[in-house]
Amino acid sequence: MPKIKDCLTAEQSLDRIKFEMLVNHYCVQVVSGISLVSIKVKLERNNIPQFQKNSIYRRVEKAWMLEKDNILRQRLLSILEVLELPEKFGIDKDYNIVTLYPQPVLNKEYKVIEVIYKTEKAFLIPSELFNVYCHMEESGKEEKGKKRSKLGRPSTIKPEYIKEWVQLKAEGYTYAQIASRYGYNPTTITYHVKKQISID
Structure with a gap:
């Protein structure tokens, strides 16, 4: 050779x-x-x-x-996994109980190097990763449309799916894992699970 x-x-x-x-x-x-x-x-x-x-x-x-x-x-998936971690509770300087939300700490290459908890729920995502997220959202919608046409799935989400998602979340599954199992976007799963929990 x-x-x-x-x-x-x-x-x-x-x-x-x-x-x-x-x-x-x-x-x-x-x-x-x-x-x-x-x-x-x-x-x-x-x-x-x-x-x-x-x-x-x-x-x-x-x-x-x-x-x-x-x-x-x-x-990006590592960051989303951190954001799905459960909240914790803390005490502020006035001795009030506050909810603390997980926040990833990133290095220059956007790798998660640590998880800290803050009172802010939102996380400022770097623009390069935000573009990747938007692209994933678009391709997820396209794939969902393709699956719907192939499988003939109705446009509304079945109530039994939502109950299963709540159960899986309670068992410790992440939104991303549930989404991949059912063929939905993690954002959709998050929305419906949180909505169902607030109703219950």
Whole structure:
């Protein structure tokens, strides 16, 4: 099997096998954490035609974008899991009992490094993760529409589903886990469970 260095000896067009080897080589590097700028510099040093350098870079950039999207989705799901943790109670400076809500503490890469409890219920989500959340909401609605047309599910949620969701939540399941089991959006599950609990 030819080595990557064999591809770089003279400025000539790469055959398909060597081209794919080089693409895979740089994709592995970018997924393992090497920046796109470094990849571009390395590509410029290769003795291959510019059109192939551009093509390789576009493929590597696409792989990087997919990997970045996957990482951001995982970070967002971690944040949502923290926000679903149960509330705690505390005492303020005037000796009043207050409800404390879980808040994730994030590092620069948006990874949850700690959970703290605050009196504010809302959490300021970084804009990059908010965009991912919006995209997930849109794709969730599209998928729900597809499932509805395939399965013929009625547009209203069955009351027995809501009772099952409340039971599962009481058993310790997260809203995300319940949503994936029933094919609904976690926000929908949260809304109906909290509404049912307030009625009971």
